[in-house]
Amino acid sequence: MPLQTNINGKFTNIDVLIVGAGPAGLMCAYALCRAGINVKIIEKRATRVAVGHADGLQPRTLEVFQSYGLLDRAREEGNELRTAAFYNPNPNRKGEIELSERVPFFKPGVLNPRYDFGITLHQGSIEQIFIDNMRAMGLEVDRNTIPLALEISESLVADSDTYPIKMMIQNVASTEKEIVNAKYVVGADGAHSWVRQSLKIAVDGSLTPYVWGVLDMVPETDFPDYRNWAAVHSDNGTCMIVPRERDLIRVYVLLEGQNAVKATKKVADDIREKVPPEWILDVARKNLHPYTIATPKSFEWSSLYTIAQGVASRYSVQDRIFIAGDACHTHSPKAGQGMNASLNDTYNLAWKLIWVLRGWANPSLLQTYEFERRQYALDLIAFDKKLARLFSDSPRNQTNVDGASRTEFMSLVQQSTGFSSGIGVHYSPSSIVDIKNQDIANGIIIGKRMPPGTVIRLLDFCPIHVHDLLPSDTRFKLLVFTGDISGTSQLGKLPQLAARIDHLRSMLPSLTPNGVGQSGLKALTIMNSRKDPALFKKLPLTLRSHWSQVFVDDIDVSSSGKISGNVYQEYGIGLNGAVVVVRPDGYVGAISSFPDFGHIENYFAAFLRGP
Amino acid sequence: MPLQTNINGKFTNIDVLIVGAGPAGLMCAYALCRAGINVKIIEKRATRVAVGHADGLQPRTLEVFQSYGLLDRAREEGNELRTAAFYNPNPNRKGEIELSERVPFFKPGVLNPRYDFGITLHQGSIEQIFIDNMRAMGLEVDRNTIPLALEISESLVADSDTYPIKMMIQNVASTEKEIVNAKYVVGADGAHSWVRQSLKIAVDGSLTPYVWGVLDMVPETDFPDYRNWAAVHSDNGTCMIVPRERDLIRVYVLLEGQNAVKATKKVADDIREKVPPEWILDVARKNLHPYTIATPKSFEWSSLYTIAQGVASRYSVQDRIFIAGDACHTHSPKAGQGMNASLNDTYNLAWKLIWVLRGWANPSLLQTYEFERRQYALDLIAFDKKLARLFSDSPRNQTNVDGASRTEFMSLVQQSTGFSSGIGVHYSPSSIVDIKNQDIANGIIIGKRMPPGTVIRLLDFCPIHVHDLLPSDTRFKLLVFTGDISGTSQLGKLPQLAARIDHLRSMLPSLTPNGVGQSGLKALTIMNSRKDPALFKKLPLTLRSHWSQVFVDDIDVSSSGKISGNVYQEYGIGLNGAVVVVRPDGYVGAISSFPDFGHIENYFAAFLRGP
Structure with missing residues (x-):
């Protein structure tokens, strides 16, 4: 199955070639490198993500970090998130919000996490933890490097000692090309994954009709819960506040009515980095009334996005090329799941690759990667849709302020601790999950x-x-x-x-x-x-x-x-x-x-x- | 007061010159360096201590390490010590020992330490924690370097902006000499301190009549408590076992009777690194009967020592030159205090030097160093004498096996949690301790x-x-x-x-x-x-x-x-x-x-x- 034109030229042999140095790619590279696997990781960006983007580690991911000895640094640099606050319209003061309830963000005693808090920390800082630890083992990310062509030799796939994948890559700075022969390729190259598109893997999904604005800033405010996760439903709209490291908060606002931007992916893609953060902040201000929030001297980051919810139809070709992370699934950032799902995709894949590469396990072990992680992604999307809908619902009016919407929303957030913590992940029976006893x-x-x-x-x-x-x-x-x-x-x-x-x-x-x-x-x-x-x-x-x-x-x-x-x-x-x-x-x-x-x-x- | 002959030549100006890169010197250098003070630290040894020597961090020292962000590494590398086991002669089986009691090493609930365990870790590893963290700040230990001469200019002492101390130092490898003008000198150069001797500071103390053998090894044994602190009083003698990092244990044996070496400092100094470890192990074997302990393939370290208990009569000259650590006090290693006392000496001194050097505090603040730390050393010696005597006492005979000696010993160990944990340190009223309210x-x-x-x-x-x-x-x-x-x-x-x-x-x-x-x-x-x-x-x-x-x-x-x-x-x-x-x-x-x-x-x- 030659996927592209024939690739010829000088080559290097690599056991696992990873495309993309975001959270999924870095977790994969780190895990393989620790195990002594011959790895190469390429990334088109010249530098790691500096601001914005995904920013939360859930309790299960903290357990995974701990199991690698990486947790201390994440805790030192990040912000611990323990409390959720819910604000709703004040029935006695039109146009104002009031506190409904404060609860532990992860309902204690139910799922028994080792860590009963999340950590909010900028994606770039999390990437840096992997980068530094890989560097100590001698592995660097090959930056400015893009994939150009990919082919797989059917005849070699069955023999686990061969390098059936040929991939041409290019350094965009020097324009130098290189051919890599790989035993395995992992495409962790994001929502617009080149690897996924090369493999012609479809993404089944839909775009929800919501547009959100997001900004990171250091606030000066009298809103009491700016250091807690706060979900605000007001008669003027919906917003969410997530505290972060270094005194930052992230503000999400739902854009609708006169503020709405036509909810097409194209629009968001085109304008998302250009929207004035002041404009997003103004929307948040209306939501937060009577509380006030000053315009900061500078904003750390801002963006617009629509929520595309989808899951790739397959996660692998021939169990030789895999996709992982955003290449497999996209969803809203509301559940704080994006980076966690990605990190745990390759955490699941890495040990299986190691066992097969060491000659310990049959290649069929690799089938369990798609089996386990795709079902998880489907469950996550279903949960995310529910959450996104409730989040975007208008609050009930004054005569029905305690109606189903608000109660439903709060109980979904609390009862979804399995998803929001990651602790609830439950893999179905397979060759490596035997439920008999x-x-x-x-x-x-x-x-x-x-x-x-x-x-x-x-x-x-x-x-x-x-x-x-x-x-x-x-x-x-x-x-x-x-x-x-x-x-x-x-x-x-x-x-x-x-x-x-x-x-x-x-x-x-x-x-x-x-x-x-x-x-x-x-x-x-x-x-x-x-x-x-x-x-x-x-x-x-x-x-x-x-x-x-x-x-x-x-x-x-x-x-x-x-x-x-x-x-x-x-x-x-x-x-x-x-x-x-x-x-x-x-x-x-x-x-x-x-x-x-x-x-x-x-x-x-x-x-x-x-x- | 010129202490030596006049020193002339080229010079460098240093705020604090530290002589000796053992635990006391390194803690001092690290604390000052963190605060941005201009520090030089010299050490006569070419490399850090590789094996043996002091090896325990008590709970209060763990708190200090935590306050500097150094605890995680010490915990990762070291062994946690929580339990004490006491063995005494078995009244029913002549020549055999039996377990009398196992108790928490630090009595819980009494002194309320944040950490209710000690960490045993080789002195060299602890030194390396400081060395690595100093290196990250750009400070290296000047090794192979010895002090040759020291003088202090009386006329300059009163002016805190001057460098009243002149010190000639020499690199023993290159034989190059250098003159350092210092505002302050800290002599952390061990029991035979050159700085202390230059200052003609007397040590008031005595030599106890006990000689101990000590060895480090990985044991193969059926003695059940080899991973606990174990004090063994047998009819054949006394020994102590302390578990350490990397599966090592330390074995102390009291040498007496036919095994005794003439208890003079000279003898111990001459032969201590030369005694065959097999000989010390044989003594321990007799003590541990009926339990057995195999001869390992190799020993990590062994030594002999006598217990000199003494405290320097002064800790400072003109509050410009200080001595710290073993230069001030020597005592037995039984209480696990040596390195802790040294680390806490300079932990006490460092912030005072910083406050005076920054121009924030009067130089009189420095007087509280001797006031606080010398009294602590005197208390420690008194405690140590009691412990050393009880440790060295023979067990009661068969007709009185539960006699005062055993009970007294166990209760001293348990009730002395204040000393053994370091939590009990209580500084007396001074310009910085006001007990009025x-x-x-x-x-x-x-x-x-x-x-x-x-x-x-x-x-x-x-x-x-x-x-x-x-x-x-x-x-x-x-x-x-x-x-x-x-x-x-x-x-x-x-x-x-x-x-x-x-x-x-x-x-x-x-x-x-x-x-x-x-x-x-x-x-x-x-x-x-x-x-x-x-x-x-x-x-x-x-x-x-x-x-x-x-x-x-x-x-x-x-x-x-x-x-x-x-x-x-x-x-x-x-x-x-x-x-x-x-x-x-x-x-x-x-x-x-x-x-x-x-x-x-x-x-x-x-x-x-x-x-």
Whole structure:
């Protein structure tokens, strides 16, 4: 299937060529580079995004950043968003708004995120975190570089050691051309994706009839909630305020009536960077009355946009070329999802590419990328449409100010914590999500990310967050919940279990140059026994390959009892224990009882490349 | 007072010359460099310490690291120490030990540290944290450099703009000599301090009759508590185990009886790096029986030492030349205090030097360095003597195995949390510690570091740790506890209070190029009102110079109620509020009521250099 004209000339071989150095492309490059994969990332822009654009990290993305050791910097530079405020028309004072309610932005206690806040931070700053960390590993973004042509050799696709993709790229500064032979290409080149268009992948979607104005500024205002996420429905229109880093706020205004711009994509594209920010601010002023907001000395950024909601019909060609991020899905920025969806697309893709490139997994593993991420995008669009409609609805009039619209809106925002936090993402059954044994640990939902919890490390009594057992190190983790091994009943089962884990090792020859603890599968032990370091030596060696890998479900006493465990109960694991398979991206892949450990062997056999 | 022969030749002018790049010298250089002071730091060693030596950061030092933004790296590299285990002779099995008790290393709930654990980390790694952060600011350690001669010009001492100290230094590699004219010199050059000896400062102290062996290794052992701090008293002798980074443990053994080496300093100095580690391990093996410990393939480090306990008679000459760290005090490493005492010496000294060098404070401020830190060293030595004696005592015999010795030892370790954590440091009244109004806020002890607490930021409901309001940025902080300003009673007092704070500003002309919020004094407001952002605008401008500086005492609801405030009650502050002065090093300097604000004006007047 030659997609373009034949490409000839000098070439370099690259395992993965990434087109586009926005959030999706950078996450992909960073994840692959960390794993030692031969990567090239090209970007047409000469510099990274300096202002504006997407600006929020949701709780699940914070967990992903933490799993890579990148969270501290994002927290240091960003602004924590915890509170949502809802303003509506004041029934007693025509034309004025009043506070209806303030609530936690992410409803606490429902979805159990490790971080119960979001971080607002300029897209460029987030990109810089990846860029700096890639640079420390020797990888730079090739800027000023565009793709010119792309072709794929059908005959080579089946052989995973070949480079079936040829791509011609060009440095627009020097006009020099280069041919790259790649095993895989990831098109993370935005809503107008060149890669997607080359592949003739359609985008199914629609344009909503709303036009929004957006601006970033440092405000001088008497509006009390300018450091909270504030949704304002007034008789004069709708606006939204999102606080950001460095005293900035972002103001979104819905443009309608006499302020409306003809809602076509073309118009917005043409004028969006040219609209005077003063004009957007004036609309916001009318919405915020009786509160006032001064015109700042300068605006950081402003734009207009329409909301195009769509999802690409396919995410891949031959499981050799993939698209990710805005190239796959576009939606409104209201749900604060854009950058998060993009980052998590390639977070999902990267470990699969790594496993196939290392020769560990069958190429069919890559099919799960589209399967998992496209469904997520469809769900997101459906949610986004609902939110966009409610957001854009006019408020009820004075005789019906508490009507369905307002209540519906607030409850959608609060009840949608699954989407707005990212914690609710639930992948459907596939070769890497096997829901058969869900009832063995009902608190751990197969297909969702491993829920948080705190355990005590057996040998030094340190309280450790369960997520810290699951770093994004490309390994599967086998969480062995042994039950109580103080007595002989559970302890007696462990040698056989350990033998089967050893056998699983022998099934995965390509994973075992350094044994279970060192390579693609890491076993961790969580006991439900008393906190006694002397129990350590009772475990079979397989279950204690390092002192730091054995834990108990107990209370941490060093912190005045502030940190409690109780994970067996939270996870719904009984006296007989359980074995939980956590994928390299932190999602739960399978669960089994001890006797049914063959279930886990089958789970791996389904996607592992045989010896 | 020429201390040496006259020094003549070419010279460079340096504000502060630091001799020695161990923990005390590096903390000093880092703190001064951050503040933009012209610093030079010289060190005779060619490289930083690679192995062994001091290896623990106590909770108070962790707070200091956090206040500089250095804690994350120390936590990442180090090992958290939370649990203490005590072993004693097994009364039923002669020659064997058994576990007596496991307890939190730092007794929880008593001293309220922000961090209820210690970090064990090799001295060289801690030095490297400072070195890397100094390098990012452009300051390097001048290695291979020794001091040759030192003189001070009496006639220049009184004029703070002069460089009264002349010091000749030499690069031992190139043998090139250099003359440095310095305003201040800090001798952080260790127990055998050249600076101290040049100044003819005596050390009052004694040598205890104990010799200890110490080694670092990765153990293979069935001793259950090798990842906890373990104190072992056996009939065969005494040893101590301290877990460290990278799977290492440190083993201390008391050498006595046939194993004893003649306890003279000379012997230990001569042989300490030469003793075979296998020999020390053999002693530990006898102590640990019936537990076994294998001989590792290699040892990381080993040494012998005697315990010299002493404190320098003076810490300064003319308040121009100071000594710090081991140059001032030596003691046993048992209390894990050595490096912490040294780091906190120069942490105490640095901000005072900065205030005098900036022309903000009278040079007399520098007298408080010796006053505060020498008393601390004396207290530490007294504690250390007690601990060293108990540590070295033989256990009671079989007929009295639960005797006073064991109980006394365990309770000393636990009850000494004030010393072992560093949280208990309590500076006596001086020009910068005024205890007059202690009763206004009995939970905040004047002369101790500001106690922890969590407040909610008024405008975005973020829970913020009170210590995060007190970074080590060289500023004094004025914590204004307004009480409840929802009503008119307290609110009505604020304009007058604000006017007096403005007046304090006018008293401190040298501090005010950029106003209270920007320079040497920062005001922060903590209200005891409901969480209502609309209260913000009710405050006088002085008490809300930035949105991020106003807080309420309330509960954080975003985290399922996990983080609670209640600081007014914890701090013992009543309805009328209080104003608390926190020094740049986090210690509480003074407290006043609103009407008695003149007390705070007097506090500053006592050490500030007039206009």
